[in-house]
Amino acid sequence: MRRVLLPLALIAAAFAGGYAAQRVLPVATQDAMLAHALPAARAALPAQVDGTPLPSLAPMLERVTPAVVNIHSKTTVRVRNPYANDPLFQYFFGLPNAPQERIKQSLGSGVIIDAQAGLVLTNYHVIEDADDIQVTLADGRTLTAEVVGADEDTDVGLIRLPAQDLQAVPLANGDALRVGDFVVAVGNPFGLGQTVTSGIVSALGRSGLPGLGYQNFIQTDASINPGNSGGALVNLRGELVGINTAIFNPGGSGAGNIGIGFAIPVELARDVVRQLQDYGEVRRGSLGVETQEITPEIAQALALATRRGAVxxxxxxxxxxxxxxxxxGDVITAIDGRPVASRLDLHNAEGLLPVGKAIRIDVLREGKATSVSAALKARPKDLPGETLDPRLAGATFSELPERYRSQGVAGVLVSEVKRGSRAAANGLRAGDLISGVNQGEFADLAGMQAAFARKPTQLLLTLTRGRGSYFVPIE
Structure with missing residues (x-):
């Protein structure tokens, strides 16, 4: 299925709300800054002071750094000049009507996790839609990689190298990681070449960051900068605990590190890799509930002492x-031991937990705490319109990418409309955002299915297109 661009209004809604001076950004550079890797500098220190050997990370890093690679990807994008159809500009400047091709380049990092199979873990945004991926190993070899699979919503990518004599980094037990543990980041910041920085785990389970997908991040003060994306975050035993992904800086990514960086936990990355190898995609689950935030009025009506949870x-x-x-009326307060403070927390937890596994759900019911057990059911990624209603035949509806949903945008995306179909005749277009039917709202495909379960006689869709929102009658 072809990819579609989100409407401009949707992009503005996703990125403009509430964080004008505070930005959380992926850290892959968009342009290649240096063509060749430079060796990391090492300070010359004495081996011992007063007869006592100095502690050093060097022995551990000698095992880890051969497994960390530099990734240089190229993507061909087609760009149309916004003035190409303007007759006045055409007359004076002779602008080409056809879209022009340009090459988008990205620098990032990766970690070899399986030396025999040549598997390298990185970020989705490092290899997104890449036509060519060149990987430079620590020993200087440069190889062309192939994509095994990728998951945009967790920003995890998996590529394969056709090479022998590789060295992999062992994966840690992620459950053993604690706030305050020392960690080391290895990557390719600003295209300088392999670089090592150190710090501690500042926080665990970070979520609610704008512009990112499903979130359960490790926060660290180890220096992470543009180009570190996809690089390794390791413990002092040289085990992989996370994949460096994003930084927080009010000045934007070009301003560099201020001590707030985020990494994908190894347990989450391990599960994504397993699913990519087993299914070629990531399957996510759903409880099958619709929820809302707890307002002061709802808290009073349900006699709740706190507004934390999803009703x-x-x-x-x-x-x-x-x-x-x-x-x-039930208030979900935790899922599988993970606190739920809002409906976004619940949605995030659903997307990260495995499908089919029994989980515990803690709820408040009529003021009393109780718990139930449920196994998440796989949610569809795409839905043919004719399965909902014959009037929507020819349209395909898809889940909204999580990086937009984390901004509070709700609904489903029209990802394809077949020419000459009934959906096309009713005015639907690829890129439309549908957020309701007959003035009732829904947040995702499961909610859309539930809304059409009653087989409505009249059909009025709530639609966002470009900069406007409309009610569209469907015949």
Missing amino acids: VTRVQSGSPAAAAGLRA
């Missing part, structure tokens, strides 16, 4: 939540 407004028929006995 259930509807349980979808035949869903895991229905089988578990959840009902409207």
